[in-house]
Amino acid sequence: MSKPPDLVQGTLDMLLLKILALGPMNGFAVSQRLTQVSRDVLQVSDGSLYPALHKLEQEGWITAEWKTSELGRRAKYYSLTRLGRRQLEREADNWSRLSNAISRVIKRKEA
Amino acid sequence: MEPERWRYTLPLRLRSLFRRRQADSDLDDELRDHIDRKTEDFVASGFEREEARRQALLELGGVERRKEECRDTRRVTWLRDLEQDLRYGLRMLRKSPGFTAVAVLTLALGIGANSVIFSVVNAVLLRPLAFRDSGRLCLVMESLPSFPELGPSYENYQDFRDQSKSFEGVAAEHPQSVTMTGQGDPERLLGQFVSASLFPLLGVDTIEGHTFTRDEDRFGGPAVVLLSYGFWQRNFGGERSIVGKNVTIDDRSYTVTGVLPRGFEVVSPADVYLPFAPWAHALPDDRNWHPGINAIGRLRGGVTIEQARAEMSTIAERLDKQYPIYDTGMGAVVVGLQDRLVQNVRPALLVLLVAVALVLLIACGNIANLLLARAASRTREIAVRVALGAGRWRMVRQLLTESVLLAFAGAVFGLLLARLALTPLLDLAGQTIPPVGGGIGLDGKVLGFTLVVALLVGILFGLAPALQMAKVDIRPALSDASRGTTGGAHRHRLRNILVVTEVALAIVLLIGAGLLMRSFSRLQDVQPGFQPSNLLVVDLPLSPKVYAQPAQRMGFFDQLLERARNLPGVTSAGGALILPVTGSGSAIHFNIQGRPPKTPHDYILVGYRPVTPGYLRTLRVPLLEGRLFNDSDTERSAYVAVVNEAMAKQYFPRESALGKHVQLGALPDNQIPWMEIVGIVGDMKQSLASEAPSEMYVPYRQADSLIPIFTMSLVMRTAKDPHQEVSALRNAVRSLSSNQPLVKVRTMEENIATSVSDSHFRTLLLGIFAASALLLALIGLYGLIAYSVAQRSAEIGVRMALGAQPNDILKMVVGQGLKLVLIGVAAGLAGAFVLSRLLTQFLYGVAPSDPATFAGVALILTVVAGVACWIPARRATRVDPIIALRYE
Numbered sequence: 001m002s003k004p005p006d007l008v009q010g011t012l013d014m015l016l017l018k019i020l021a022l023g024p025m026n027g028f029a030v031s032q033r034l035t036q037v038s039r040d041v042l043q044v045s046d047g048s049l050y051p052a053l054h055k056l057e058q059e060g061w062i063t064a065e066w067k068t069s070e071l072g073r074r075a076k077y078y079s080l081t082r083l084g085r086r087q088l089e090r091e092a093d094n095w096s097r098l099s100n101a102i103s104r105v106i107k108r109k110e111a
Numbered sequence: 112m113e114p115e116r117w118r119y120t121l122p123l124r125l126r127s128l129f130r131r132r133q134a135d136s137d138l139d140d141e142l143r144d145h146i147d148r149k150t151e152d153f154v155a156s157g158f159e160r161e162e163a164r165r166q167a168l169l170e171l172g173g174v175e176r177r178k179e180e181c182r183d184t185r186r187v188t189w190l191r192d193l194e195q196d197l198r199y200g201l202r203m204l205r206k207s208p209g210f211t212a213v214a215v216l217t218l219a220l221g222i223g224a225n226s227v228i229f230s231v232v233n234a235v236l237l238r239p240l241a242f243r244d245s246g247r248l249c250l251v252m253e254s255l256p257s258f259p260e261l262g263p264s265y266e267n268y269q270d271f272r273d274q275s276k277s278f279e280g281v282a283a284e285h286p287q288s289v290t291m292t293g294q295g296d297p298e299r300l301l302g303q304f305v306s307a308s309l310f311p312l313l314g315v316d317t318i319e320g321h322t323f324t325r326d327e328d329r330f331g332g333p334a335v336v337l338l339s340y341g342f343w344q345r346n347f348g349g350e351r352s353i354v355g356k357n358v359t360i361d362d363r364s365y366t367v368t369g370v371l372p373r374g375f376e377v378v379s380p381a382d383v384y385l386p387f388a389p390w391a392h393a394l395p396d397d398r399n400w401h402p403g404i405n406a407i408g409r410l411r412g413g414v415t416i417e418q419a420r421a422e423m424s425t426i427a428e429r430l431d432k433q434y435p436i437y438d439t440g441m442g443a444v445v446v447g448l449q450d451r452l453v454q455n456v457r458p459a460l461l462v463l464l465v466a467v468a469l470v471l472l473i474a475c476g477n478i479a480n481l482l483l484a485r486a487a488s489r490t491r492e493i494a495v496r497v498a499l500g501a502g503r504w505r506m507v508r509q510l511l512t513e514s515v516l517l518a519f520a521g522a523v524f525g526l527l528l529a530r531l532a533l534t535p536l537l538d539l540a541g542q543t544i545p546p547v548g549g550g551i552g553l554d555g556k557v558l559g560f561t562l563v564v565a566l567l568v569g570i571l572f573g574l575a576p577a578l579q580m581a582k583v584d585i586r587p588a589l590s591d592a593s594r595g596t597t598g599g600a601h602r603h604r605l606r607n608i609l610v611v612t613e614v615a616l617a618i619v620l621l622i623g624a625g626l627l628m629r630s631f632s633r634l635q636d637v638q639p640g641f642q643p644s645n646l647l648v649v650d651l652p653l654s655p656k657v658y659a660q661p662a663q664r665m666g667f668f669d670q671l672l673e674r675a676r677n678l679p680g681v682t683s684a685g686g687a688l689i690l691p692v693t694g695s696g697s698a699i700h701f702n703i704q705g706r707p708p709k710t711p712h713d714y715i716l717v718g719y720r721p722v723t724p725g726y727l728r729t730l731r732v733p734l735l736e737g738r739l740f741n742d743s744d745t746e747r748s749a750y751v752a753v754v755n756e757a758m759a760k761q762y763f764p765r766e767s768a769l770g771k772h773v774q775l776g777a778l779p780d781n782q783i784p785w786m787e788i789v790g791i792v793g794d795m796k797q798s799l800a801s802e803a804p805s806e807m808y809v810p811y812r813q814a815d816s817l818i819p820i821f822t823m824s825l826v827m828r829t830a831k832d833p834h835q836e837v838s839a840l841r842n843a844v845r846s847l848s849s850n851q852p853l854v855k856v857r858t859m860e861e862n863i864a865t866s867v868s869d870s871h872f873r874t875l876l877l878g879i880f881a882a883s884a885l886l887l888a889l890i891g892l893y894g895l896i897a898y899s900v901a902q903r904s905a906e907i908g909v910r911m912a913l914g915a916q917p918n919d920i921l922k923m924v925v926g927q928g929l930k931l932v933l934i935g936v937a938a939g940l941a942g943a944f945v946l947s948r949l950l951t952q953f954l955y956g957v958a959p960s961d962p963a964t965f966a967g968v969a970l971i972l973t974v975v976a977g978v979a980c981w982i983p984a985r986r987a988t989r990v991d992p993i994i995a996l997r998y999e
């Protein structure tokens with residue numbers, strides 16, 4: 001399995017879950033939202049997006065359904081599952097704990 | 112929590128497994144949709160459409176590459192988990208080689224035993240016979256008031272064949288040994304007379320040459336023979352040019368017309384096949400003459416076996432009316448060919464299958480117990496992994512992977528053991544297992560069975576420990592104080608239940624084996640009615656062509672007996688057509704002078720026994736009344752007979768049988784000589800397990816003048832070990848005729864042992880399984896007690912510090928074990944009481960609920976179980992309170 005070179009795997013997963021927590025959306029919409037949220041700080045290429053989405057789907061955290069898009073074509077819409085929501089909470093917890101710890105370490109160094 | 116996840120993931124996985132194409136085209140659509148939108152996006156911000164599309168593709172970074180990555184994620188998650196579990200499992204098993212070795216070995220024995228027995232069950236009971244649509248093949252038999260099932264007479268066979276509409280065809284086969292000469296030493300072969308219709312009926316063709324034609328299967332047709340594959344390979348080195356060549360069988364030259372395929376066998380094995388009609392032509396024209404014909408029919412399409420039965424019964428009734436003298440009370444029996452061939456061995460095989468399954472269950476109990484014990488020491492490892500985020504379900508799966516891995520390792524070694532054990536087992540079984548086309552071996556089905564068993568077994572013994580471990584409470588498990596108190600009451604209860612169950616299962620098996628052993632020893636104690644020690648026996652079949660004249664064959668037998676008697680180590684010799692304790696006989700109708708029968712079946716002599724004058728003396732059968740035969744009882748003197756006690760009581764209950772006259776044949780016939788009963792002898796058993804039937808002995812020469820006799824079993828009483836006389840016997844026969852085969856030279860005791868070989872086989876096998884069960888249960892019990900002593904060493908230390916004597920500790924520990932044992936024994940006795948009924952048909956002189964066996968087994972098991980508890984208990988008394996307490 002290839003890892004997105006530009007972002008820690010776990011972080012990307014969390015970001016995607018977070019975005020999908022807003023509501024069901026199409027892969028393209030996710031990519032746009034991703035760019036917005038990370039305010040171009042985190043470079044996520046379109047290339048690493050789809051494998052990441054598929055992986056989340058395999059984990060059962062997000063689920064997909066096919067709808068007819070506004071362009072009149074089949075389009076795949078992803079949404080968060082209950083498991084995904086729980087996973088998001090867990091990861092968010094972990095994340096804040098970790099970032100707290102890191103910032104504490106940094107502060108102590110400064111002190 | 113996990114089932115919910117499956118709701119999403121299972122369909123995805125199934126789809127990527129089975130609907131790969133659909134999944135791929137979905138992926139195409141998804142990526143194309145993305146590119147289209149991105150292109151629109153770029154167009155909106157001012158790019159040329161071409162350029163916009165190029166940019167979109169660029170940002171995606173290569174469609175094919177992304178697709179491959181997406182596919183990877185599909186494959187990876189579950190394979191990755193499995194791979195991880197396997198790797199981790201292997202590491203854990205490697206880390207504790209002692210545990211792994213014990214577990215794998217135990218499982219190998221348990222699984223191997225199952226594979227062996229299953230391979231026999233598979234070949235004998237499950238695999239269809241190697242004929243076209245063999246499920247539609249039936250045996251058609253006659254039934255008579257005195258014989259519920261017997262092969263039809265030749266005339267009745269012809270009428271069955273010609274009048275029935277239920278069958279596509281009915282063919283016939285009759286086994287008979289023949290002698291081949293002209294190829295080195297004369298060789299006795301298994302022969303079969305088969306009708307030309309048999310091969311097309313079975314759907315079997317030769318691999319060389321051709322099967323019999325109609326023209327070859329008639330009286331006066333050419334002398335032709337078909338060879339079995341095995342015989343062809345063995346005697347002619349598989350030489351194709353044998354077809355068309357001649358071989359000498361029973362001193363007649365036969366042309367080989369073909370070779371049958373490997374494994375071909377119908378009803379019984381044979382080396383050579385000869386046409387049926389010439390043999391049948393020589394039979395007496397008598398519907399009551401049952402020479403042992405197997406009539407094989409193939410049910411017509413759409414006809415059920417019940418319909419065929421009904422039709423055949425109607426035909427039998429018609430024949431009954433048509434030939435009132437001969438076929439009185441006749442009926443017809445139709446049974447599936449395979450059912451009939453395996454009917455004797457099926458119950459024994461099923462019992463053995465149950466027995467090995469029980470042994471495997473006990474083995475599982477032991478491994479589960481080992482795993483539970485190990486669970487205590489692995490609690491921390493599991494707790495750490497759970498704390499680090501492993502789901503509990505994931506832990507269960509991990510632990511199950513480990514146990515299934517163990518089971519598969521056990522299966523691999525088990526198959527190796529099975530391979531080693533199969534040949535000796537089949538040798539031991541001998542005739543017990545009926546011949547099956549295709550042979551018995553570890554084929555694909557056995558392999559599949561073994562793998563499925565391993566998987567189930569792995570889950571069976573792994574599930575309880577896995578669930579238990581996954582339930583571990585993280586906090587106490589991770590703190591140091593937890594040592595020695597993990598698991599708690601629940602885990603102990605589970606381990607106790609396992610040991611109780613093991614003991615109960617072992618009791619069931621031991622009682623089964625005990626019952627069979629007692630039966631077998633009863634069987635061995637049966638007095639056969641003569642003195643079987645120091646008797647050497649050989650069968651001497653004469654060539655019907657060379658010894659066509661009665662004077663020739665009787666002269667040969669006389670000369671031979673003369674020489675045998677004069678051998679230095681031989682005290683006396685005699686000959687008989689049929690030996691005692693062989694289980695075989697030839698029933699024949701007779702009638703009594705002055706008491707004509709009301710129906711032809713009034714007088715049936717179960718044992719018609721032509722014997723030479725010295726025979727009864729050589730066997731030392733007690734003479735009760737009258738006299739034995741002398742050399743002066745020949746075809747030229749008055750006809751005489753000696754009857755056994757059973758016959759005297761059955762037909763002459765209130766008078767002496769001496770001086771009465773009897774005659775062969777169902778109805779009085781002045782053409783047949785009357786025989787005067789001149790003596791009454793004690794009963795000889797025809798089968799150890801049953802009462803002696805009515806038997807009548809007739810002097811050989813007189814019997815030969817009534818029904819020609821071409822064979823004799825020679826019996827010599829020797830002064831020392833009969834085996835020492837074998838070469839002298841061979842030389843004596845050679846000196847008379849170099850072409851005379853000696854068949855089955857053996858002692859009488861060996862002959863008797865052969866008659867109980869079925870019983871010996873199942874007794875020995877069940878005994879081995881029961882012993883393994885006992886051993887495994889004891890190991891389980893020992894392990895449990897030893898473990899509990901180790902766990903409780905602190906408590907024991909406290910007790911001793913407070914003044915408990917070693918004896919108290921001993922009592923406490925042994926008592927704890929014996930309590931479990933007694934519960935197990937009680938449960939086992941109850942189970943055995945129910946199950947031992949299945950053995951009824953194998954028992955002789957012992958009831959299925961034989962109190963002595965039940966009590967004896969319970970006692971023995973309790974005593975050895977006590978010892979198994981006592982060893983670790985004694986260790987407990989050596990606990991040094993100071994050391995034990997220091998660890999607290």
